[in-house]
Amino acid sequence: MDGEPAVRARGLTKRYGDVTAVDAMELDVPVGVAFGLLGPNGAGKTTFMRMLFGLVRPDAGSVEVFGRNVADHGVAALAPVAGFVESPRFYPYLSGRANLEVLARLDQPYGDGPDIDLVLETVDLTDRQRSRVREYSYGMVQRLGVAAALLRNPQLLVVDEPTNGLDPAGIRDMRELIARLAGSGITVLLSSHNMLEVEQVCDRVAIMRRGGIAFDGSITDLRAMADDVGYRLTTEDDRRALELCEHTPGLHRLELGLDGLRFEASQSAVEDLTRRLGAAGIGTRELAARTTALETLFFRLTESRSEVLM
């Protein structure tokens, strides 16, 4: 197991009829990092994760966990892995605690994980452990999903869109929980379509697009590439401002919408633009960054037809 990445995908391919969900995917997730898997809906993240868990059989290629092929070794390969794909699901007629007891029993051959009280406390569900899952909020089910994963005492925690459907407080708590787990030495593979979330939690990131990997590197590498930010500008005369923008160097993807002008630009180009607007006598009502630098890069990587950066 030493020296092997936590996850290694080689030529991994899955097709559903004419649709290729994952296309010859190559990926290494190093041990001990918080790894973000980013991509828009339909990019193939969930299909990849289902293959990682052995829920879906690849049409070609392989996926290994700590050096063991999932297709060949089955549950033995997945012994160090826990997590959930899409939203976690439980038996609604059982309590949260009973669900965990049932799952703990299914883990018994490898059952040296922490006790149920401890994981319930970790995810802050001790008070509601006796309530039936059908009475849980969405956020509580998500947290129960993390508890179910922790029961396996995993070396690799795989979570898919863990903050989907949560309220702002739930999002904050879930991100803190995952960051805390990542900090405890567990390798975390976090799938998300939210750049900000990955940026906050992860050290490395892979960006998926149309079943393949469009970027694979550290968050620092990604930041270095992301020099342009998306902006929205509203003025007293947007049409004149548009003409001015068209003649201002360093502005890209310029478009005029109902809510003003949208463009991408570096910091220096924006400074230049504000000076030009003032000189032209065009009053600025609002100039706001509508995406972060990384989000802008994410959109560029996932929306462009051919760009692949590694």
Add this chain to the structure above:
Amino acid sequence: MSSTTAVFRVEWRKLAAQPRLRAGFAVLLIAPWLFIALVLHQDRLPVETLYGRYLKDSGFATPLVVLVFSTQWIFPLIASLISGDVFSSEDAHGTWKTVLTRSVSRGEMFWGKVAAAFTATVAAVVVLGTSATLAGVALVGSQPLVNVGGVLVPARSALGHVALSWLVVLPPVLAFAALAIAVSILTRSSVLGVLVPVVIGLVMQMYVFLNAWDTVRHVLLNSPMNAWRGLFDTPAYTDPLERGLLVALAYLAASIAISLIAFHRRDITGG
């Protein structure tokens, strides 16, 4: 404890926690008592049903009349409700991905669930049979029973025959359970897992009423369901029992084989 045993125990815990299943068992427990109580309070008897005319003469007629009713559609329904649901409820709740990402293989999951489904189905039949026997003996009495051949069977012997009759319907009931499992796995639908085996049972029943080709009739599950009647003749005959056992085993083996292959090959994409 093996993983298959772990799955078996988990399934039992889940089954026991479901209110509808508890309600179903309560119905099986109470229904025979209500039935014989109503019969005793009316003048007419279900004389067209085998042993119906003896309901007031011997308590052992009660479990036999209940058995006749049950073989027509209650057993297929019980088998479908329990066994079909053991698999398709995972689809309904989207929990395949939850249980199949733990430390049990698909093979262990399959056999553990099949064992739990069969055990629960057998338990339901035993509850119904025991309840019907107790209801008959308690409310009518343990008088000797007149058999199909017109011979009076002593109480002890009649009880043994009743127990044996309920025992020999278990293979075809389990064949219906296996059919329900196969339909549930193939269709991934709780509703079809229950409905299809019941409809199959009714179609087979209709074929028997038509009194058409014997060859076809012998390979239907109704034959083993009704083979117990030979035990109540004088002299008793067991040819239908032996043939019926083979038919039930064939249905059972084929359904389980299809289910196992389909379950292993299936991609878990829902939930």
